[in-house]
Amino acid sequence: MLTAPTFSSVEGAYLALLELATGSAEHHIAARGNEAREVLGVGFRLPDPRQRLPYLVTRKANPVFQFAEALWYLAGRRDLEMIGYYAPSMRASSADGINLGGSAYGYTLFTPATGESVSPFDRVLELLRTENDSKRGYLPVFSPAELAIGDNPDMACLAGLHLFARGGRLHMVCNMRANDLDGGLLSDVFSFTMIHEYAAVQLGLELGSYTHLIGSAHVNDRNSERVKKVLAEAAVRRHPQHFPFPEMPTGTTSATIARVLKHEDLLRTNRARYSADDIAGLNLDAYWQQAVLLFEVYRQIQHDRAYTVSRDVLDALHPGLRWLVGHRWSACATTEQ
Incomplete structure (x- = not known):
């Protein structure tokens, strides 16, 4: 039995979670002054992670930012100079005005730790090349040390990424500490499935399923009107848009x-x-x-x-x-x- 509902694209998962959080919220929270409706412990699965873009007129997804963020992660960067150009609002999350902290997931994944010569990402790939059916291919991102920073403006929402090589395919399970369903979910899934596909290319494996699990899934009250419009659009569409996303080239390095x-x-x-x-x-x-x-x-x-x-x-x-x-x-x- 699957532990998470399956959708053919991120658009279906996005709409289902918006409907759940707005129509069947378990809690109304106000963490750090941000009022939101919340459900706990939810998720979904994408059998084809390449279908990572939503086609909704009301939501107006931004593929420029999504590609920029995915590349910023894949390059192991944390600088505001690049990502702040595409998303100026991210500048408010930087403690020093130069780099981002917890949300610079790629820096954590692709940069060797102090005293190390191999990044966590490359170390996990080497494990999966040498140990069949390993369960140890986990890439932690959230660090307990982040909790020790007083009034931390940029704590990682991503807990970690878990890679599984099974039957010639590479599957990924993403564990989120929290997800803003209308704001961050779409860009997160885009970037993490790009990392997933990049890992599959490096290992010479076919792309397997992507599973996204969320601790706190919430919709901020300030976005409630847009969410209503998105759900209303989806409810009356006769023919949803569908554009299959191409495969990442096998020579990508x-x-x-x-x-x-x-x-x-x-x-x-x-x-x-x-x-x-x-x-x-x-x-x-x-x-x-x-x-x-x-x-x-x-x-x-x-x-x-x-x-x-x-x-x-x-x-x-x-x-x-x-x-x-x-x-x-x-x-x-x-x-x-």
């Missing part, structure tokens, strides 16, 4: 991530501007070119203050990504929307 981030840096700092043809000519697989296309879209919006993003760049986007940016930014709207 840390060097691939570094090459993508080199172009991200050029675009973020406005030291380069790319046409679709420029991006097609980069030394990157078409899959990762999509991330660069998204960063060019955002460069035009942020730096050029474009009223209309270049049509060649929009046309080169995967249809699902084009649909999402078109519904989030008016400068990206096309006749297809």
Whole structure:
């Protein structure tokens, strides 16, 4: 018997949890002044973790930030310079205005600890290469030391990621201390399933199921009106949008991530501007070119203050990504929307 309900994409899980927390809340809490409705100990499973994007007009998911955050994690970074450009609100969570703490999950996973030469992530991969059916492939993120920091502005919501190699597939179980269902859930699932798929590629395994388990699943009262609109939209849709997400290339390595981030840096700092043809000519697989296309879209919006993003760049986007940016930014709207 499965311990968590199964959904074909993150969108179904997101809607089901919103419905649960708003319609059958177990508690009304006000932790640190944030009033919210809460349910305890819930989760879901995605048999195909690649279906990691929701297509809801009211929710307006941001694939630019989602790719940026996933790459920021995969590179083991914790700097605000990059991630704060895509999500300025994250600056408020930094104790020193330079780096993030507990929420810099990639830094914890991909950076060797002091005195170590191998990261926790690489150590777990080596374990899974050498020990069949291991149950020890756990990557802790939340640290008890975070509780000792007075008025900690940035405590990890992610407790840890658990990898299981079974029958030629790599499965992942994610354990969340807490999840803001309307705010953080979608970006968390996007990033963690990207880490999951990246690990499967490194191990030469097929991608298995992703299970997301949450201690405190909550919807903040300040977001209640948007949640109502999202659920109302879902209730009346006749034909939900569906755009299958492509597979991560088998040749993806840390060097691939570094090459993508080199172009991200050029675009973020406005030291380069790319046409679709420029991006097609980069030394990157078409899959990762999509991330660069998204960063060019955002460069035009942020730096050029474009009223209309270049049509060649929009046309080169995967249809699902084009649909999402078109519904989030008016400068990206096309006749297809």
